[in-house]
Amino acid sequence: MSEIVDVVAAVIIIWKEVSVYKTESGLCSAFLANVGTQSDATINFNGHSYHLPAWSVSILPDCKNVVLNTAKINSVTTISRFMHQTLKNDVTSSEAFQSGWSWFNEPVGISNNNAFMKVGLVEQINTTADKSDYLWYSLSTEIQGDEPFLQDGSQTVLHVESLGHALHAFVNGKLAGSGKGNNGNAKVSIEVPVTLTPGKNTIDLLSLTVGLQNYGAFFDKQGAGITGPVKLEGLKNGSTVDISSAKWTYQTGLKGEELGLPSGTSSGWVSQSTLPKNQPLIWYKTHFDAPAGNNPVAIDFTGMGKGEAWVNGQSIGRYWPSYMAPNSGCTNSCNYRGSYGSNKCLKNCGKPSQKLYHVPRSWLQSSGNTLVLFEEMGGDPTQISFATRQTESLCSHVSESHPVPIDMWSSDQKTGRKSGPTLSLECPFPKQVISSIKFASFGTPHGTCGSFSHGKCSSTKALSIVQKACIGSKSCSIGISIDTFGDPCVGQSIVPKHQGAHFNNQRTCLKGGSIDWSRVQYTQAKE
Incomplete structure (x- = not known):
């Protein structure tokens, strides 16, 4: 039978909060x-003094010992980069895709046997039933020969409103314009000038999600697709015709x-000497060899517009490199303190x-792999290439005030001894060992991880101590203390605590200490 937990106290002082929970048997926990x-703060609680960095919470499961502070996480930062890698002998990674391409032109408008007709516009999600991202809306309309725009060469404007997420408008088989929603509003509204001809004109709208x-209030009622209005503006006498309620054909x-x-x-692929590029609604296929090694693999879709990709029949997701991030709003540094916002x-x-876009190694064969692309907007597939993610170094920053790492709690309970702050380092992949330690500092280092x-x-001994403990090993751990590294401030006056954003809880010289592993290199261990 579970015990009743009482909130014994919830004390709020200016910028400080203490919450204590106790059970009937006397167990106590505090936040x-x-x-x-x-500014950092000091809280006196239960006869002890606790240091808390700005915008942080300390957890005391026994109302005495800090096991976690949200600003002092024992973690290792991986510094890596993507290396574009040669896939075939004497061929660069991008050139490896340039030979052996075949393609298939996706028809504009209705082409499948599952098409149906209905008066008015339909909502997309309920219509497609998650069978596809795509839904065609197709309509034929008659244009009389006496329309003014046919006489003076002017154009009519096609106006389309959609719940999202993107759409492409085709008139008489040619792409007239596209639109997309954004992160804050999925709705799409486009107004594009179109050229109509006397007689029958076909309007094909490709809506896509x-x-x-899958979260938020009433998310199941958000909907998608073209719900109107769909209008032709600039007709005779400046009139506008709403074609939303016409009889549309859907696919x-x-x-x-x-x-x-x-x-x-499947069959139907075309192979010719000239590869179509920058063309909307086209499928591409090629074969490739897997990049050498065991590092994670990604495809760089530079040069493509928007679509989806498959490797050996498995979808690696929708790609959209033409969707550019805003030009403003970025910062050179990041301060975690304060309320979080999406910007x-x-x-x-x-x-x-x-x-x-990541391609799992388990999906790849050493050779004879197949890559299929469906490109909606137009792109150049010969510009895409493979890249492998290579870990170059690790970085970590731990001070004497950091709690004991979580993975050491159980060993402390078994031995009855209390460990201190510990910096641990481990190679990320099997058969790797630490080959060198280029920088280590115990004292008051400046900068951020990696720099x-x-x-x-x-401490003058920090680098040699770390090198001795780690080089040649897959992993190593070193306790952070003056006993290990010696006094880093010999001959120096006491340095006060620094509160700047570039310093992660820097302590006084006699109490402060951190190790930077910002330039740790790896080598492959011998079999």
Whole structure:
């Protein structure tokens, strides 16, 4: 039978909060919080003094010992980069895709046997029933020969309103314009000038989703697709015709999906010396060899517009490198303190929202792999390439005031001894060992992970101690204390605590200490 937990106290002082919980048997837990965003704080609780960095919470499961502070996480930062890798002898990674391409032109408009007709516009999600991202809306309309725009060469404007997430408008088989929603509002509204001809004109609207909302209030009622109005503006006497309530023809999915093109094994592919590029609604297929080694693999879709990709019949997701991030809003540094918002700590402004897409190694064979693309907007598939993610170094920053790492709690309970702050390092992949330690500092290092430098106080023994403990091993751990590294401030005056954003809870010289592993290199262990 569970015990009743009582909130014994919830004390709030200026920028400080203390919440204590006790059970009937006397078990006690406490949460100490510093809700200030500028200054560190000290809280006296249960006869002990606890230091809390700004905007942090300390957890005391026994109302005595701190096991976690949210600003002092024992973690290791991996510094890696993507290396574009040669796939074939004497061929660069991008050139490896340039030979052996074949393609299939996706028909514009209705081409499948599952088409149906209905008066008015339909909602997309309920219509497609998650069978496809795509839904065609097709309509034929008659244009009389006396329309003014036919006489003076002017154009009519096609106006389309959609619940999202994106759409492409084709008139008489040619792409007239496209539109997309954004992160805050999925709705799409386009107004594009179109050229109509006397007699029958076909309007084909391809509506598409890029994933379905699965949280939030009434998310199941959000809807998608073209719900109108759809209008032709600038007709005779400046009139506007609302064609939303006309009899539309609908088709769920694409012809290529019906033919099974994503598998790469179906017929219908075309191979000629000239590869169509920058053309909307086209499928591409090629074969490739897997990049050498065991590092994670990604495809760089630079040069493509928007679509989906399959490797050996498995979808690696929708790609959209032409969707650019806003040019403003990014910062060179990131301060975790303060309330979180979606615009906080932004990076890569003005760049593609994503261009690298992971391909699991388990999906790849050493050779003879198949890549299939469906490109909606137009792109150049010969520009895509493979890249492998290579871990170059690790970085970690731990001070004497950090709690004991979580994975050491059980060993402390078994031995009855209390461990201190510990910095641990481990190679990320099997058969790797630490080959070198380029920088280590115990004292008051400056900077951020990957770019630390020695401060006024720095132990002269730190680098050699870390090198001796770690080089040649897959992992190593070192206790952070003056007993291990010696006094880093010999001959220096006491340095006060620094509150700046570039310093992660820097302590006084006699109490402060941190190790920067910002330049740890790896080598492959011998079999």
